Amino acid sequence: MAEREEVENKQVILNHCVRGSPKESDMEIRTARTKLKLPGGSSGAILVKNLYLSCEPYTYVTNGMSKMEGKIEGVNLESFNPGSPIVGYGVAEVLDSSHPNFKKGDLVWGITTWEEYSIITSTEGLFKIQHTDVPLSYYTGILGMPGMTAYAGFFEVCSPKKGERVFISAASGAVGQLVGQFAKLFGCYVVGSAGSKEKVDLLKNKLGFDEAFNYKEEADLNVALERYFPDGIDIYFENVGGKMLDAVLLNMTVHSRIAACGMISQYNLEHPEGIHNLLCLLTKRIRMEGFLVFDYYHLYPKFLEMIIPQIKEGKISYVEDIAEGLENGPSALIRLFSGRNIGKQLVAVTRG
Amino acid sequence: MAEREEVENKQVILNHCVRGSPKESDMEIRTARTKLKLPGGSSGAILVKNLYLSCEPYTYVTNGMSKMEGKIEGVNLESFNPGSPIVGYGVAEVLDSSHPNFKKGDLVWGITTWEEYSIITSTEGLFKIQHTDVPLSYYTGILGMPGMTAYAGFFEVCSPKKGERVFISAASGAVGQLVGQFAKLFGCYVVGSAGSKEKVDLLKNKLGFDEAFNYKEEADLNVALERYFPDGIDIYFENVGGKMLDAVLLNMTVHSRIAACGMISQYNLEHPEGIHNLLCLLTKRIRMEGFLVFDYYHLYPKFLEMIIPQIKEGKISYVEDIAEGLENGPSALIRLFSGRNIGKQLVAVTRG
Numbered sequence: 175m176a177e178r179e180e181v182e183n184k185q186v187i188l189n190h191c192v193r194g195s196p197k198e199s200d201m202e203i204r205t206a207r208t209k210l211k212l213p214g215g216s217s218g219a220i221l222v223k224n225l226y227l228s229c230e231p232y233t234y235v236t237n238g239m240s241k242m243e244g245k246i247e248g249v250n251l252e253s254f255n256p257g258s259p260i261v262g263y264g265v266a267e268v269l270d271s272s273h274p275n276f277k278k279g280d281l282v283w284g285i286t287t288w289e290e291y292s293i294i295t296s297t298e299g300l301f302k303i304q305h306t307d308v309p310l311s312y313y314t315g316i317l318g319m320p321g322m323t324a325y326a327g328f329f330e331v332c333s334p335k336k337g338e339r340v341f342i343s344a345a346s347g348a349v350g351q352l353v354g355q356f357a358k359l360f361g362c363y364v365v366g367s368a369g370s371k372e373k374v375d376l377l378k379n380k381l382g383f384d385e386a387f388n389y390k391e392e393a394d395l396n397v398a399l400e401r402y403f404p405d406g407i408d409i410y411f412e413n414v415g416g417k418m419l420d421a422v423l424l425n426m427t428v429h430s431r432i433a434a435c436g437m438i439s440q441y442n443l444e445h446p447e448g449i450h451n452l453l454c455l456l457t458k459r460i461r462m463e464g465f466l467v468f469d470y471y472h473l474y475p476k477f478l479e480m481i482i483p484q485i486k487e488g489k490i491s492y493v494e495d496i497a498e499g500l501e502n503g504p505s506a507l508i509r510l511f512s513g514r515n516i517g518k519q520l521v522a523v524t525r526g
Numbered sequence: 527m528a529e530r531e532e533v534e535n536k537q538v539i540l541n542h543c544v545r546g547s548p549k550e551s552d553m554e555i556r557t558a559r560t561k562l563k564l565p566g567g568s569s570g571a572i573l574v575k576n577l578y579l580s581c582e583p584y585t586y587v588t589n590g591m592s593k594m595e596g597k598i599e600g601v602n603l604e605s606f607n608p609g610s611p612i613v614g615y616g617v618a619e620v621l622d623s624s625h626p627n628f629k630k631g632d633l634v635w636g637i638t639t640w641e642e643y644s645i646i647t648s649t650e651g652l653f654k655i656q657h658t659d660v661p662l663s664y665y666t667g668i669l670g671m672p673g674m675t676a677y678a679g680f681f682e683v684c685s686p687k688k689g690e691r692v693f694i695s696a697a698s699g700a701v702g703q704l705v706g707q708f709a710k711l712f713g714c715y716v717v718g719s720a721g722s723k724e725k726v727d728l729l730k731n732k733l734g735f736d737e738a739f740n741y742k743e744e745a746d747l748n749v750a751l752e753r754y755f756p757d758g759i760d761i762y763f764e765n766v767g768g769k770m771l772d773a774v775l776l777n778m779t780v781h782s783r784i785a786a787c788g789m790i791s792q793y794n795l796e797h798p799e800g801i802h803n804l805l806c807l808l809t810k811r812i813r814m815e816g817f818l819v820f821d822y823y824h825l826y827p828k829f830l831e832m833i834i835p836q837i838k839e840g841k842i843s844y845v846e847d848i849a850e851g852l853e854n855g856p857s858a859l860i861r862l863f864s865g866r867n868i869g870k871q872l873v874a875v876t877r878g
Contacts, residue, residue, distance in 0.1 A: 175776035271618015415804065434808050452767065456786050457814035462814045 185259045185289035186503040196511065201260070201504040208291050212270045219295045220276045222266035227288055227500075228265065228314035229507045229519040230348060231438055258504075260288040264523075265303070265313045273297055281306065288503055290523060298484040301474065302463075305482055315348050315518040316481065316492040319467055323435060325477045326470035331433040331463050332409045336361035338517035339403055341422065342515035344413035345386065346373040346493070348518040349435060353411045354383050355490050362409070365402045366417070369513045376516065382490060395421035404432070415440045416447045423451035423460075432462040442511070493517030499524075533558040537611045538855040539639035542657075548863065550696045553612070554854040560643050564622045571647045572628045574618035579640055579852075580666035581871040582700060583613065583790055606669070612640040612855075616875075617665045625649055631657065635665035640855055641706045642875060653826065657834055667700050668844040668871040670834065671819055675787060677706035677829045679824035680712075683785040683815050688713035693774065696765035697738065698845070699726040702871040703764045703788060706735050707842050714761070717754045719770070720754055721865045728868065733843060747773035758782070767792045768799045775803035782816040794863070845869030851876075 183206045190200065215314040218446050256333045264286040265524045268276050276282070276297065285299035292465045295299065303313055315321060327349070328334060340357040342350045345366025354377065357364045367386040377386035385402050392398040399407065399421055406427035412419060415437025426432070440446045455462060484490040497506035500523050542552065564573050592782045616638040620628050627670045628634070628649065637651035646652065667673060679701070680686060684811055692709045694702045706729065709716045717737040718729045720829025729738035737754050744750040751759065751773055757781035764771060767789025778784070792798045807814060836842040847867040849858035852875050861867045 348856055418594070419804070434804075437805055439807060446802045446804050446805060449804055450798045452771070452786075452799050452801055453789055453792055453798060455814065457816070459816050459818055459821065461816075462807065463607060464809070464811050464813075466808070466811055469811065 180207040180209055181291075182206075183290050184218040184500045187278055187320050188260050189255060190256050196398055198504045198508060202324060203504075206289070210215060210269055210291065211291065212272050216272045216293075218273050219271075219293055220268050220282075220297060220300075221270040221291065221293050222282065222286060223269050223291055224264050224266045224286055224289065224523045226265040226309075226311045226314050226496045227261040227503065227521040227523060228288070228318065229497075229503075229510045229515075229521065230320070231301050231436055231510070232442060235518050257428070258287075260507075261285065263314060263319055264288075265318075266292065266308050267329045276300075276302070281310065283318050283354055288490070288500065288521075290500065294430060300442065305478070306481070308485055310521065311494060311496065311520060312485075312492060315494060316352060316485070316490070317478070320348035320518065321352060321481060322474055322477055323351045323425065324356060326473060327411060327435050328353050328356045329466055330470060330473070331465050331508075332431050333363060334360055334409060336412055337363070338408035339363045339406065339427075340365070340409040340411065341399070341403065341407045342366045342411040342413070343389075343418050343422075344375050344436070344438060345383065346381070346517060347413060350411065351377075351381050351493060351517065352490070354381055357409075358384075359489065367398075370516075372516060376493060377505075380493065389418065394506070396424055399425040411435060412437070414438055416449075420451050422448050423449075423454040426454060426458050428458050428462050430458065432460060434462060434464040438511070441515075495519045497521045532559040532561055533643075534558075535641055536852045537639075538852055539609060540612050542608050548860055550856045551862060553859075555853050555856075559643070562621055562643065564624050564645065568645075569626045570646075570649070571623075571645055572620050572634075572652075573622040573643065573645050574634065574638060574641055575621050576616050576638055576641065576875045578617040578619045578663045578666050579638070579873040579875060580615040580670065580672075581849075581855075582672070582861045582875065583601055583788055583853070583862070583869075584794060596845060596866055604768075610639075611644075612859075613637065614640060615666060615671055616640075617662050617670075619643065620642055624854060626654075628654070633662065635670050637869065639714055640873075642852065650855070653865060655829060657704060660837055661836070663846060663848065664837075664844060666872045667846060668704060668837070668842070669830070672700035672870065673704060674822060674826055674829055675819040676701045676708060676821060678825060679703050679710045679763060679787050679817060682822060682825070683817050684763065684783050685713055685716060686761060689715070689805050690760035691715045691758065691779075692717070692761045692763065693751070693755065693759045694718045694763040694765070695741075695770050696720065696788070697735065697792060698728050698733070699765060702763065702765055703729075703733050703845060703869065704842070709761075710734050711836075711841065712738075732845065737810045737828060737839075740793065741770065749776040761785070763787060764789070766802075772801050772803050775806040776811050778806060778812050779808050782810065782812050786814060786816040790863070800865050810830065815874065847871045849873045 185204045187202050187204050265283045266286050266459045269282040281303040340362045342353050344350050346368045356362045364383050366383050367389045369390050372384045374388050377383040399443050407425050408427050408430045410422050410432045412434045413436040416439040495517045503521045510519045537556045539554050539556050617635045619634040632654040634652045692714045693703050696702050698720045706716045715736050718735050719741045721742050726738045726740050729735040757779050760779050760782045762774045762784045764786045765788040768791040847869045855873045858873050862871045
């Protein structure tokens with residue numbers, strides 16, 4: 175097929191800025207046409223075929239779909255353009271390049287757009303994939319941003335010590351499932367919360383958590399935490415915010431640490447819930463620290479050195495929830511916010 | 527006068543556990559009698575004549591007068607005994623000793639009781655005063671717990687850098703006035719909030735703050751902070767909690783720090799106010815850390831080495847609000863919680 179010929183390019187378009195939780199009707203599937211060759215005279219750009227697209231709160235935030243829109247400071251975000259394909263993380267193959275660092279056939283992960291073929295002009299957000307003897311989809315998860323988030327959050331922000339008691343909310347998610355496994359391998363006692371029996375089973379039976387519970391079945395989160403942490407929580411890996419954070423604060427130990435990675439329960443609220451137990455920070459001398467993975471990418475080579483052997487030796491598992499085809503992208507993104515996904519939610523654009 | 531003779535011993539008694547803000551009627555002045563000699567056979571104790579007593583939130587908390595009662599974990603607190611003299615920090619002179627480390631005539635500061643003469647059996651809470659060429663009352667403030675709190679909080683918890691923008695609430699208080707001066711000497715831009723025109727004048731004209739404002743006259747704290755920090759706050763030294771904290775969170779910069787030293791606005795509330803802007807911790811990667819001075823007393827010699835010359839050279843001021851006589855102790859303690867004191871509130875038990 176001549177590269178100058180146009181082909182169909184299926185896209186997921188975000189129609190407008192969404193208030194509250196996103197609905198499928200906020201997005202639409204459109205078919206554009208594109209050439210499989212960069213326009214003449216282009217410089218520093220690459221044309222890619224997208225293989226996997228990642229569904230994550232981040233996708234939601236950067237596309238102006240959330241109350242957090244524009245609020246992540248000090249990070250270069252792609253600006254939100256209604257009527258354009260959603261911007262987000264993905265895994266892609268380079269089809270054409272006018273950038274000296276990329277050539278046809280390279281595999282990359284990083285910021286791309288939700289369509290079959292993307293032209294990426296700002297390549298700073300891309301990492302070249304060196305290890306291809308692992309599932310490529312892993313670069314949307316364990317080997318991509320969520321993996322680095324779990325690694326930096328646990329090892330750099332939580333300052334863990336062997337034997338400490340670790341609690342993780344949204345524990346079966348893209349990041350949580352890894353934090354739990356890192357903590358177990360490190361020698362900690364690990365408990366996770368999740369929103370369904372299936373997820374709780376996953377945590378206990380497949381991911382090796384010491385304990386797990388379904389927060390939706392607990393009348394009193396404080397009581398639930400006291401049950402699993404009679405001597406208190408040394409490290410809390412925070413993914414949800416709101417009522418869970420308030421209950422956790424009551425159960426933290428002296429000199430404990432909270433790594434605030436996400437507060438997914440709050441993103442779509444018109445007014446965030448109030449947190450009432452912050453006085454515990456003082457009486458228990460707790461360090462609570464928000465972090466974003468962008469500040470830690472310099473550690474990515476070190477992270478790969480640790481994680482690739484662990485994957486190959488079967489010491490670490492990674493659970494993915496894969497939607498097949500771009501046309502299932504909108505529902506996959508919405509599943510994430512309703513908590514229906516089991517494990518890392520992603521979209522396989524095309525197989526093979 | 528024979529040491530075996532009994533003398534009058536005026537005391538401030540806490541009658542019962544207080545709910546809500548304390549009133550004078552919760553305390554009473556009583557006159558007991560005591561010998562100016564330790565009982566025969568006593569070992570490891572000292573008899574002291576109290577010179578100055580410190581009024582501080584800590585006094586309030588440790589005496590079971592607050593909702594925080596029993597909530598400071600990992601710290602040995604004197605237990606609260608209704609009907610006994612209030613327990614708190616003070617400066618005292620040793621009259622008799624059965625402890626090898628203390629002798630008659632020694633001056634000490636640390637945990638004592640609100641009466642003219644105290645028998646102190648647990649002397650771990652005491653520091654011997656070496657420098658007597660400064661006002662002895664300073665050992666309830668700049669040279670005592672508040673001084674160490676300001677020092678540890680600012681230099682150890684806030685991780686300050688020259689040129690950073692520092693905001694301090696309750697800035698004219700025992701701790702705040704020192705944090706501001708430390709920050710100025712360190713090369714920071716410093717703004718404080720306080721609750722009266724007189725305090726604001728003090729901050730700007732005597733204590734060298736760059737700016738100060740009366741929070742009670744601000745309809746919108748967020749607007750006030752934006753006015754003094756158009757480029758955001760790098761360090762917040764938190765003494766009050768509640769609405770101020772919520773407004774500050776909106777104005778913090780990326781990678782900024784909050785040292786939570788106190789939340790005086792919350793201590794007497796049946797239900798603490800909700801904090802709604804914690805998502806900022808995440809988006810701005812803020813580190814928020816509670817601390818208590820007890821964890822930093824090993825730095826006390828280093829602190830004295832810094833501060834004593836600064837006092838003598840007039841580089842640091844310290845504003846005290848001294849109530850004369852034990853009988854004015856209850857009203858002095860209450861002044862602290864109503865914010866009527868100007869500077870460090872203390873009680874001079876006796877002069878000379």
